[in-house]
Amino acid sequence: MNELRFFVDERKCIRCGACVRDCPAQILKFDATQHPAMVEDGAKSCIRCQHCLAVCPSGAISILGRDPMDSQRAGAEPAPEAMLAQIKMRRTCRNYRKEAVDADTLHKLLGMLDWVPTGVNNHSLDFAVVDDPAVMDEIRAEVNDRVLAMMKMDPLPPFAARMERYRKQILAGRDVIFRGAPHLIAVSSKADSPCPEIDPVIALSYFELYAQTLGVGTTWCGLAAGAFKVFPKLRQRIGVPDGYELGYVMLFGPTSLKYPRATQPGKVRLHSVK
Structure with a gap:
């Protein structure tokens, strides 16, 4: 011992x-x-x-x-064909129902995070979860108001300039950033952890695939991540701890959309190293 x-x-x-x-x-x-x-x-x-x-x-x-x-015993893993089908059917969701994910599904989804891998098994990530749609609406309103004010500036600040193609939609009051999602999860990593940039992305990749098996839609949301990084008070609002840097944000929630088939993407660039 x-x-x-x-x-x-x-x-x-x-x-x-x-x-x-x-x-x-x-x-x-x-x-x-x-x-x-x-x-x-x-x-x-x-x-x-x-x-x-x-x-x-x-x-x-x-x-x-x-x-x-x-510990869970081996033998319950999906067959390779089933896992590949899961990957092929993954889609980004931009149409959410105006309701919360049920408590049991949310418990399963968040409980899975204990098993996401991190560099050098560091496991120091922080997950900020907006599980109450009312709180999500407050954050949505605050972010959208700030971005709307930016869009009226001349010249546009750098973050607003990134969103220039959405300007008409934002000025018209559309929820371009959060797409009406009832929930979000923001992942932050310690600045001195071994792999601070990639660990949040790995975690959300696992989150996304598991969410799909539970019938929960997800969106990789770079616009939300950008907004939180630009506005310190918003990072405080979601509780990013001192010494941590926000990595990325994912929206999630119930969706009425079903995809009966996979897409047909072009082939990736692939070469064998000799």
């Missing part, structure tokens, strides 16, 4: 060595009885990925106080 609470149940261990081979930090070894053990000062290098717990075929390893019997 140690500060990581790494424990091997020798009654279950089959001494296969999978945990020793799979440890990303290379801090496991075989002891004199050929059971896995942690090297001296190994806790300092552990990234707490729990690979040792996950890879053990007999459930003999516990770490960080986690009981392997509480």
Whole structure:
């Protein structure tokens, strides 16, 4: 036992060595009885990925106080064809019903975030979720009022200039930024984390695909992310913590639209490196 609470149940261990081979930090070894053990000062290098717990075929390893019997067992993963179909059918939603996602679905969707991967298993992301449509309407009104005021300036400020093609729609009062969505999720990362730019994007990619399985529409919203970055008070409004930088924003909510077929995109540029 140690500060990581790494424990091997020798009654279950089959001494296969999978945990020793799979440890990303290379801090496991075989002891004199050929059971896995942690090297001296190994806790300092552990990234707490729990690979040792996950890879053990007999459930003999516990770490960080986690009981392997509480982990989901392999075998429930979607077939490759089903996963590919899910990716092909992914669409951006810009037509939302004026109602909240039901509590059970929201609980499932947000609960999934515990499993999103991050660089070096850092897991320090902050998720700001607007789960109340009334609060969403307040934020929508504040952002739209600020942008509308910008659009009346001459010359246009840089952020407003990015939205020049939407100017007529914004001046007409259309909700160009939030598309009537009842919810949003904003992801922020610590400035000193290993991968602050990409971690929020990875998290929202997982969020989007899982949302689709639950019948929830999503929109990658660069305009909302831009607005929050331009207006400090809006970042305070959604509670971005000190020391964190806003990464990206995704809108989500119930939608009446159904897509009976996938699109037919052109081929990506792909080459083999020799």
